[in-house]
Amino acid sequence: MKVLLTLPPDIHNLEIYRVTGMRAPPLGILSIAAVLEKHGHKVEVIDSPTLKLDFNSWLSKVKSAKPDVIGISMQTPMAPKGYRAAKIIKEEMPDIPLIAGGSHPSVMIEEALNNGFDVVVRGEGEYTSLELIDYLEKKGLDKLGLSDIAGIAFRYDNKIIKTKDRPLIQNLDELPWPARHLVDMNEYTLFNKNINIAHVMASRGCPYGCIYCITSYYWGKRYRYRSAENVVEEIKHLYDKYHARTVVFTDDEFTANWKFVRDFIDLLKKNNLDISFSCGTRVDLINKDLMKLLYDNGCNALYFGVESASQDTLNKIGKRITIEQAKRVFSWAKELKGFTTGSFILGFPWETIDDMKKTVDFAIKLDPNYVQFTALTPYPGTPLYDFALKNNLIVDKDWEHYTTVRPVIRGFNFSDKDLGKMVVYAYRKFYVRFGFMMRELKAGRFFDLFKILSKNLIISPVEDKIKRVFEPLRWEK
Structure with missing residues (x-):
């Protein structure tokens, strides 16, 4: 299928983008895109905040893509614009299945379904999205069969159906690297400066469950680390292809696994990767x-x-x-x-x-x-x-x-x-x-x-x- 994955339009005007001047690639949808491509689907990504797209320019890009299905990813501050975008799509392209994903619709299921979305992908999205797209390719929005797909929610016969939870991905090394070729890597900056910067995820999950933080409740209460070898190979790829010399790790706790950190440093040295990096701990x-x-x-x-x-x-x-x-x-x-x-x-x-x-x-x-x-x-x-x-x-x-x-x-x-x-x-x-x-x-x-x-x-x-x-x-x- 021709799949369009996008962030909502006009979110570059949100405070968090305007204040920091930071632009980062949407790793979540790029990871989903990589899995879909690996299994034969054609994917286009619209990184709306980086391109500073308003609703009209965004809609023009959506129409020119001629997608068979559209997925919109939303964190909480993006939700109102995501819902407005969904309603526009339903008016302009009513027959195209519309999927919501990301941390906000994963928990605000009814809200998302009430605002134009056909299906919500709950939580970790790679394999749920793949199974859903495969299903839509064969049967379209035949909602009787959707109930067999773990990790989604949809409305059927005026009731909200929430399917069983999908198990979290235990071996993160099995995931392909994010499909960065679908975006312009030269657009990503820090403090509005064009420096060759790359964002990398080395782990998912957090066992602490702080009352204000969504991480434990979205990615799970258990650390799941990629291997140091896999992470360094990705950085080497970014170093060679995109000339990235600065890496930002998106993990909440990069140093939870001390063996991983030591192996990571050893491999940086062995590969002569002269990079700088920042991380949370x-x-x-x-x-x-x-x-x-x-x-x-x-x-x-x-x-x-x-x-x-x-x-x-x-x-x-x-x-x-x-x-x-x-x-x-x-x-x-x-x-x-x-x-x-x-x-x-x-x-x-x-x-x-x-x-x-x-x-x-x-x-x-x-x-x-x-x-x-x-x-x-x-x-x-x-x-x-x-x-x-x-x-x-x-x-x-x-x-x-x-x-x-x-x-x-x-x-x-x-x-x-x-x-x-x-x-x-x-x-x-x-x-x-x-x-x-x-x-x-x-x-x-x-x-x-x-x-x-x-x-x-x-x-x-x-x-x-x-x-x-x-x-x-x-x-x-």
């Missing part, structure tokens, strides 16, 4: 020796989710780390002169304003090179979402605002407006420090950072406050 999944091994062999940044200065909060959210572990890890990074990014979440429902200020002060004490402060966001499919609904804490139900940039909930002791002000306060207190700014100027990084911070980091009513914070810092090199 946890303060309890690394030691000083492993950290040194990473920094000495191309790791240019380690990303740690610290989240809070309160041990009680860390316990409540299921983070399963300690404050002392965080202090120790960031002190190791200082000793090793390695680059770190720390992530902190403001607005847990039981917090007070003083609690949030303590988290900001803790971030300053740890002193990572960069820090990310986010407003707690209740994504569908997480325990936090259920908790927020039960306690009537959600004040904004527009999915487009669920970016962690704009507050959408209140707490028991603060309003959503209070939370917005706290995010502004946090960025200002951390970044507008003389010592920090001098360090970044000396390192040649300050102006890239300033471009992000001076954008519309927080939307009205606190947008102007952000601008006033950083406006005095506008000077030329």
